[in-house]
Amino acid sequence: xxxxxxxxxxxxxxxxxxxxxxxxxxxxxxxxxxxxxxxxxxxxxxxxxxxxxxxxxxxxxxxxxxxxxxxxxxxxxxxxxxxxxxxxxxxxxxxxxxxxxxxxxxxxxxxxxxxxxxxxxxxxxxxxxxxxxxxxxxxxxxxxxxxxxxxxxxxxxxxxxxxxxxxxxxxxxxxxxxxxxxxxxxxxxxxxxxxxxxxxxxxxxxxxxxxxxxxxxxxxxxxxxxxxxxxxxxxxxxxxxxxxxxxxxxxxxxxxxxxxxxxxxxxxxxxxxxxxxxxxxxxxxxxxxxxxxxxxxxxxxxxxxxxxxxxxxxxxxxxxxxxxxxxxxxxxxxxxxxx
Amino acid sequence: xxxxxxxxxxxxxxxxxxxxxxxxxxxxxxxxxxxxxxxxxxxxxxxxxxxxxxxxxxxxxxxxxxxxxxxxxxxxxxxxxxxxxxxxxxxxxxxxxxxxxxxxxxxxxxxxxxxxxxxxxxxxxxxxxxxxxxxxxxxxxxxxxxxxxxxxxxxxxxxxxxxxxxxxxxxxxxxxxxxxxxxxxxxxxxxxxxxxxxxxxxxxxxxxxxxxxxxxxxxxxxxxxxxxxxxxxxxxxxxxxxxxxxxxxxxxxxxxxxxxxxxxxxxxxxxxxxxxxxxxxxxxxxxxxxxxxxxxxxxxxxxxxxxxxxxxxxxxxxxxxxxxxxxxxxxxxxxxxxx
DNA sequence: ATGAAAGCGCTAACAT
DNA sequence: ATGTTAGCGCTTTCAT
Numbered sequence: 001x002x003x004x005x006x007x008x009x010x011x012x013x014x015x016x017x018x019x020x021x022x023x024x025x026x027x028x029x030x031x032x033x034x035x036x037x038x039x040x041x042x043x044x045x046x047x048x049x050x051x052x053x054x055x056x057x058x059x060x061x062x063x064x065x066x067x068x069x070x071x072x073x074x075x076x077x078x079x080x081x082x083x084x085x086x087x088x089x090x091x092x093x094x095x096x097x098x099x100x101x102x103x104x105x106x107x108x109x110x111x112x113x114x115x116x117x118x119x120x121x122x123x124x125x126x127x128x129x130x131x132x133x134x135x136x137x138x139x140x141x142x143x144x145x146x147x148x149x150x151x152x153x154x155x156x157x158x159x160x161x162x163x164x165x166x167x168x169x170x171x172x173x174x175x176x177x178x179x180x181x182x183x184x185x186x187x188x189x190x191x192x193x194x195x196x197x198x199x200x201x202x203x204x205x206x207x208x209x210x211x212x213x214x215x216x217x218x219x220x221x222x223x224x225x226x227x228x229x230x231x232x233x234x235x236x237x238x239x240x241x242x243x244x245x246x247x248x249x250x251x252x253x254x255x256x257x258x259x260x261x262x263x264x265x266x267x268x269x270x271x272x273x274x275x276x277x278x279x280x281x282x283x284x285x286x287x288x289x290x291x292x293x294x295x296x297x298x299x300x301x302x303x304x305x306x307x308x309x310x311x312x313x314x315x316x317x318x319x320x321x322x323x324x325x326x327x328x329x330x331x332x333x334x335x336x337x338x339x
Numbered sequence: 340x341x342x343x344x345x346x347x348x349x350x351x352x353x354x355x356x357x358x359x360x361x362x363x364x365x366x367x368x369x370x371x372x373x374x375x376x377x378x379x380x381x382x383x384x385x386x387x388x389x390x391x392x393x394x395x396x397x398x399x400x401x402x403x404x405x406x407x408x409x410x411x412x413x414x415x416x417x418x419x420x421x422x423x424x425x426x427x428x429x430x431x432x433x434x435x436x437x438x439x440x441x442x443x444x445x446x447x448x449x450x451x452x453x454x455x456x457x458x459x460x461x462x463x464x465x466x467x468x469x470x471x472x473x474x475x476x477x478x479x480x481x482x483x484x485x486x487x488x489x490x491x492x493x494x495x496x497x498x499x500x501x502x503x504x505x506x507x508x509x510x511x512x513x514x515x516x517x518x519x520x521x522x523x524x525x526x527x528x529x530x531x532x533x534x535x536x537x538x539x540x541x542x543x544x545x546x547x548x549x550x551x552x553x554x555x556x557x558x559x560x561x562x563x564x565x566x567x568x569x570x571x572x573x574x575x576x577x578x579x580x581x582x583x584x585x586x587x588x589x590x591x592x593x594x595x596x597x598x599x600x601x602x603x604x605x606x607x608x609x610x611x612x613x614x615x616x617x618x619x620x621x622x623x624x625x626x627x628x629x630x631x632x633x634x635x636x637x638x639x640x641x642x643x644x645x646x647x648x649x650x651x652x653x654x655x656x657x658x659x660x661x662x663x664x665x666x667x668x669x670x671x672x673x674x675x676x677x678x
Numbered sequence: 679a680t681g682a683a684a685g686c687g688c689t690a691a692c693a694t
Numbered sequence: 695a696t697g698t699t700a701g702c703g704c705t706t707t708c709a710t
Contacts, residue, residue, distance in 0.1 A: 001458060003703055014681045019705055027679060046458035050398070051703030053389040054686050060461070061400075061439065068425045082421055086407045089442050098439045098461060100400065103428050119340060119385035121687095122399070122437060229627060258627055284623035288568060288597055342687055353697045358689060366695060390687030393702045460703095 087304020147314035171329035172205020184248035192227035192252035232259025248276035291335030426643020510668035511544020523587035531566035531591035571598025587615035630674030
C-alpha cells in the first residue's frame with residue numbers, strides 16, 4: 001500500500017504537488033496534473049483519511065444520533081428512520097463524508113459521548129431526530145459550537161437552529177381536499193400523539209382547507225387517541241355515534257386507521273361506500289389491509305437528503321444563518337376513498 | 340481544546356506517560372496514573388482519534404454495508420435491519436469503535452468504494468448482509484485481507500468466513516412442536532422465497548420434528564409462494580382443498596400469514612378453532628391482526644450483537660479460525676394457535 | 679507552477 | 695517506572 005511519498009517519487013514531483021493534485025488545487029499545470037493522476041491510478045493510491053484529517057483538523061464523518069432504549073425500539077418509526085438514514089448517507093457519500101450511527105442511550109451520559117466524538121475529532125457535525133433532542137443536548141451542542149441539524153420540527157427552540165420536517169400542514173390540507181373532491185361531506189379527524197406538534201399542524205391544515213371550501217369546522221368531529229389500535233377503535237366508535245355521524249375520517253397513522261376500520265366494521269358500515277378513510281404514512285400496512293388505504297405519503301428519504309444538505313452547509317460555514325426545510329407531502333389514492 | 344502536550348506539561352510528566360495512562364499501560368505507577376487522570380479530567384481532555392489512528396495505523400470504525408437500491412427499499416426487512424444495526428452499534432461502542440453505514444449502491448463500483456474505505460483507513464472491518472454479498476465482493480475482501488462478517492447464512496462459500504444467522508432449523512422445529520402440543524394434527528408449511536436457504540432450513544426443522552413425533556410428513560402439505568399476500572392466499576386456498584385439509588399452517592412471514600388468513604376466511608373457517616396458524620417473524624403485524632398471530636420470534640438485535648463480536652475477534656486476530664454463530668429462536672404464543 | 683520543510687497529536691521503540 | 699525522540703501520512707506556508 002503506497003503513500004503520498006511513493007507517488008511523488010514515482011511521478012518525479014514533490015509531495016506537495018501530489019497533495020495539490022489530490023485537492024484539485026488550480027495552480028497545478030494541466031500536464032503535471034494528468035501525469036500525477038496517472039501515477040496515482042497505477043499505484044492504486046488512496047489518501048490516508050486520518051493523516052488528512054489530522055493535518056486539516058477536520059473529521060470526515062457526520063453522526064446520526066439515535067436513542068433506541070426509549071421510544072424507537074420495536075416502533076414502526078423505524079421504517080421512517082431507515083429511509084431517512086439512506087437519504088443522509090447518499091448525500092454525505094457524494095461529499096466524501098461518512099455516516100456514523102450513535103446510540104446515545106448506550107452511553108452513561110449522552111453529553112459526554114457527544115463531547116468525546118466531537119472533541120476526539122471523530123465527527124464534524126450531528127443530525128438529531130427531534131425525539132432525541134433535549135434542552136441539555138442543545139446546550140452542549142451550541143456551547144461546543146458543533147454544527148447540528150434536527151429532523152422533525154422541535155418542540156422547544158431556545159436558540160435558533162436548522163431543522164427539517166414534513167409539511168404536515170400541507171398533508172392535512174391534501175387529505176381534506178381529496179375527501180371533498182371524492183364527495184365526502186362530514187370529515188372527522190382522528191389524530192395520534194395528542195399535543196404533538198405534527199398532529200397540531202395537520203389539524204391546522206384540516207381546518208384551513210375546510211374553511212377554504214366554505215365547510216363548517218365541527219369540533220365534535222375532531223378527536224385524538226393514544227396512537228394504539230384499541231384506543232383508536234374506541235374513539236372511532238364514539239365518533240360514529242354522533243348525529244349526524246362523519247362520512248369520512250382522517251387518521252394519524254396506519255395503526256390508528258386499523259383501529260378505526262375495526263370500529264367501522266363493528267358498526268356494520270362499509271368502506272369506502274358508507275365512510276371514507278385516509279391515513280397518514282404509507283407504512284406499514286396501507287397496502288395490505290382491505291380495502292387498501294389511501295394515504296398521505298411522506299417522503300422521508302427526501303427528509304434525510306435535506307437534513308444532510310443542511311448539515312453540509314453548516315459545516316462549510318458554521319456562522320451561516322439558520323434554515324428550515326419543509327418536505328412536501330403527496331397523496332396515494334387507494335380503495336378506501338374511492339366510492 | 341487541549342492536547343496531550345498540554346496535559347503532560349500540566350501534570351509535570353512526559354507525553355509518553357500520558358499516553359500510557361490513556362492506554363492503560365500497566366507499567367505506570369498508581370500515583371502517577373491517578374495524578375494524570377485528574378489532570379485529564381480537569382482539562383476535559385479527549386484524545387484526538389485521528390492522531391491516534393495515524394500513529395497506530397488503525398481505523399476506529401466498522402462499516403455496515405447495505406445495498407438500498409435493490410431489495411431493501413420499502414421492504415419490511417428494514418425493521419430487522421434496524422435492530423441488527425443497534426445490536427452492532429452497542430457492542431462496537433463498548434469497544435470504542437464507531438459504526439459507519441455505507442450504501443454500496445450509491446457508488447459506481449462497490450469494489451472501489453470498499454477499497455477507498457479500507458485503504459483510506461476509514462474502517463477496520465466490515466459487516467455484510469448476505470443479500471449484499473457477491474462473489475466479487477468476497478474476492479475483494481479476501482484479497483485485501485479485510486476482516487469481514489456476514490449476516491445471514493451465505494449461499495456460496497468459496498472461501499471460509501465468519502457468519503451469523505438465526506437458527507432457522509430450530510424455528511421450524513419449535514413451530515411444529517407448539518402446534519402438536521396444542522393438538523393440531525395435519526400441519527401445513529407455507530414458505531416464502533422458494534429456494535432460499537432459510538426456507539430450506541425451516542422446512543428441515545419441520546420435517547425432523549414431525550418425524551420425531553412419529554407423524555407422517557405429507558409432501559402435499561408443503562407449499563411455497565412468492566412472499567406476497569396474493570400469492571400466499573392462492574396457495575393457502577389450494578392447500579385447503581386437499582382431502583383431508585390441513586388443520587394448521589406454518590407461514591414464512593407476517594405477509595404470507597395475512598394471505599393465508601384471507602384464504603381461510605374466504606373458506607368460512609375460523610382461526611384458531613378450525614385451523615391454527617403460526618408465523619415466522621414478529622413484524623410488522625403479528626399483534627395487529629385478528630386473531631393476533633403466534634410467531635416464531637427472531638432475536639435480530641442479538642444477531643447484530645453476535646456479528647459485532649465476531650468482527651471484533653477477527654480484527655483483533657485476523658488469522659483466527661472462522662466461526663459461525665446461530666441465534667436461537669423463541670415462540671410468542673398468541674391467539675392464532677390457542678383453541 | 680513547483681519544492682522544502684514544519685507541524686497536526688499521538689504512539690512506541692529505545693534509553694535510562 | 696518514566697523520558698526522549700522518531701515517525702505515522704498528509705497539508706500548507708513560505709520560498710523560489
